[in-house]
Amino acid sequence: MATDFKQSPGASTAGVTATVKKQYELLPYPHRDPERELENLRYSNLDEIAGINHKCFRGRLDLSKPARILVAGGGTGDSTVFLAEQLRDFPAEILHVDLSERSMDIARRRIEKRGLEGKVEWRQGSLLDLTPSNAGYFDYINCSGVLHHLEDPAAGLAALNSVLKPDGAMGLMVYGKYGRTAIYQLQRLLELAGLKGAEPSKELLQELRRLLDKLPATNWQHHGQKLMAFMENADDSELYDLLLHTCDRAYSVTELVDLLATSKLHLLEFTSESRFFYQAEQIFRDSPWWPEISQKPLAEQQEMAELYWGCQIKHAFWAAREPDRRVNPTQLNLIPGWSELSRMVNVRESILTNRASVWSLDFQLRAGIQMTINVESPPVVRAFCEMINDELSIADIVNRIKQNPALSEGYSEIDMIPLLLQAIRNLSDHDLLFLRHPDTVSIRR
Ligand SMILES: C[S@@+](CC[C@H](N)C(=O)[O-])C[C@H]1O[C@@H](n2cnc3c(N)ncnc32)[C@H](O)[C@@H]1O
Structure with a gap:
């Protein structure tokens, strides 16, 4: 049973939240068919527990004791399913929170297909309303692709931080600013055409695809192969999310670190699939500039790499209250x-x-x-x-x-x-x- 836990009716569902909720009721994200759930387990490198343990808990996350996990803005359940599957044999519990009832229903049916219903509690509502008294404290909080859709991402992060255990960790994903340059150009074009936030009808999405199909080679979109490939394969929920979202912002690494600082959190590490693209050293180590660049704050170096490669459409990373929570790999008892x-x-x-x-x-x-x-x-x-x-x-x-x-x-x-x-x-x-x-x-x- 989903429980509604809004503390201040109207406060967090007003304005942008209501529009965002409507989008995800009409187009649950990402599109998933619970009937096909058992065909494969979707892997999320943000949520591999052995990795989270190594990177964020100094290897000391002991699952023989009940662990609590929050999936905030869990959508149709990719992270919830992957986490619950890993925790099947352990006394851990997951709270899945989402504004969208329809998205959450898909997530719930996926969990049921796997026989994991005892592992997950469901709450429909805004993550902004989470407090220690209505939700308790969590060891690990996943919030992927959500903060950048809030009117005030820092307030969202603060709400998550308020329910994080002192030595807990978060796995977060927010949009990357430079890698999405082409997206923002298209969003602006569609906004000028009067389409931002339009009802996601079949005709609208068809028209959108037609427009994308005939984008000229000169369009900025063609500068980034990955984005173009993603758009070509996008389902309706992805395409709408990408181009017509009413509330969407993106971050450079420096801005991201500043956002985390508003909740006194530190960026621990980016996930492995993009880690390579944040390393200024491999770009500049043979350059006469390197001695000076290497002295700059890490976030600035990472932003330089971000600008150099230009392909980080999202930043997926772990965060915690201490700057380094990795295991010390020199201990021989590990x-x-x-x-x-x-x-x-x-x-x-x-x-x-x-x-x-x-x-x-x-x-x-x-x-x-x-x-x-x-x-x-x-x-x-x-x-x-x-x-x-x-x-x-x-x-x-x-x-x-x-x-x-x-x-x-x-x-x-x-x-x-x-x-x-x-x-x-x-x-x-x-x-x-x-x-x-x-x-x-x-x-x-
Ligand atoms: C882009 S989807 C991401 C879903 C999922 N985290 C994933 O990575 O597959 C964003 C989700 O966040 C939810 N959402 C947006 N704002 C929210 C809020 N304030 N509180 C809770 N959920 C929210 C939406 O309903 C939607 O399901």
Whole structure:
């Protein structure tokens, strides 16, 4: 049962919120068919719990104790489903909040299809109305693609922050300013045509598609291949959301950090699929400007990279009250486990069969841009990787290697450990491997 929890009737549903609610009642976002729910589990790298634990909880998120998760503006349920599936066997609970009843109904039916109804509580209403007294406190808050649709995003963030536990973390996504340049040009064109916020009828969406189909090669839209591809494949809810939203703003990294500061929050890390595009060092390290650029605040360096690449249409990242909540990867009692991403690209098998002294993995990012991950991988590193199972600690694995001369190949413990720690750092920097503290339970089923 969905419970309505508006505290101040009319306050948060007025104005922009009412218009936004109407849009998502007419066009639940993203379009999902609950009948096809069991065909696949949609992965969200913002919400992989082993990764959140590594990046935001110093590896100490212990799921044997009841954890509380909030999905704010959860829409049709992608994050709620992915989180609930991972938490199936743990005493954790999820609160899914959304303005749109129809969107939430789709999310609920997806959860029911998976037999996970006991895991999720549903509330229809505005995240602006969340308070500790009506919602309690949460360990992790997901709010993806929502804050930038609020009239006052800082107020939305403050409401979320008010229900975050002191050592909790948030997984957020807001629009990227420069990467959406073409979108804002089209939005302006449509606004001038009198279409902003128009009723999303079949005819309107057809007309929109016709317009996009015949956009000339000179239109700014064609400067960004990813956006154009996204538009070509967009369903109605995505297309409307992109071009006719009545309330939409975007952020540069500097503006994003300023927004977080309004709630005394820090940006911990961007998610892995776009991390590469925030690194000023790889653009400027050979330039005479680098010594000065490298002294600038990190957010400014990241904004420079944002301007250089021009393709960050969104910023997906984790935030918390302390600037660094990562696990300390030099502690040998930590327990390594492979990530979902590493499973998708068969990292373990690839390392085990590699015979070169350096193992490399190429990732095709976008528009032909490639990123290569390199890990020095003498046999001892391969032996280590073979034993990673989310149960043995780094020290356990080192001991097993030491006991087997065929595996240690003459390496002393003193020589072996820096090599292994470097491999762990390289792999975990790219979200291929995560570490957890021995006092926590394994999230793997
Ligand atoms: C673009 S969709 C994103 C849905 C989901 N988070 C995702 O990433 O798939 C935005 C969602 O936020 C909801 N929303 C917008 N403003 C809200 C508010 N003030 N409180 C709660 N939900 C809100 C909308 O109803 C919609 O379902």
